Amino acid sequence: MMSITKERTVGQIVKDDYRTAQIFQQHGLDFCCGGGRTIEEACAKKDVDLNKIVQALNQITTDGSKEDNYDQWSLDFLVDYIVNNHHEFTRNKLPEIGKYAKKVAAVHGKRHEELNVIYYEFTMLHTEIFNHLDKEEHILFPYIKQLVEAEKEGVKPEKPEFGEAANPIAMMEDEHDEAGTSMAKIRRLSNDFTPPEDACTTYRLLYENLEGFEKDLHKHVHLENNILFPKALELEKRLNT
Known part of the structure; x- marks a missing residue:
């Protein structure tokens, strides 16, 4: 999976790898109804550290394992x-x-x-x-x-x-x-x-x-x-x- 950047939408990230949902949940970021927002927009809305979120997401998506891919x-x-x-x-x-x-x-x-x-x-x-x-x-x-x-x-x-x-x-x-x-x-x-x-x-x-x-x-x-x-x-x- 390519590296996650601040321009990716929250919904698309969770769609690609549902494990990332835990990161958004931990920080109160809406990934379901607000899935159309970019990570940057979601973090700004909740005043959450953008770099911290991006780093945590990339750590999950590059660890080699993955849950069910519902998108497929x-x-x-x-x-x-x-x-x-x-x-x-x-x-x-x-x-x-x-x-x-x-x-x-x-x-x-x-x-x-x-x-x-x-x-x-x-x-x-x-x-x-x-x-x-x-x-x-x-x-x-x-x-x-x-x-x-x-x-x-x-x-x-x-x-x-x-x-x-x-x-x-x-x-x-x-x-x-x-x-x-x-x-x-x-x-x-x-x-x-x-x-x-x-x-x-x-x-x-x-x-x-x-x-x-x-x-x-x-x-x-x-x-x-x-x-x-x-x-x-x-x-x-x-x-x-």
């Missing part, structure tokens, strides 16, 4: 991976976190008022994300699989009711931004998911699970925004040319 997967396989891993994780984890959030807010909300806001934000996020997953699984993802099938058969795809892939993709990306904003607010309210000294076990579990969910969400959104969606748009355009 077929689109239908990537869709199945997202549904079977990230959608399944989300559907199982959000109700569990919701129970923790409700209980902790009820018990500790008077002493730590931010817990009431966290519970409210998470409840809204829970509903929005479940609706989002349904739209992907019943509208956009089936169409992407149809595009893949059309390419295999050498035919033009049938035009969907929503016109073209760009329409639902724009909606999905907007909803990704909203989810990212909600989780960023929860992170701030929770002091980066750091429980206070008087936190009980459930309180600590809440923050631990919120942090785990945020990490999964970042990867989930990255796979869609930076790999699946751009490639689906390219495929649709190629098939209809």
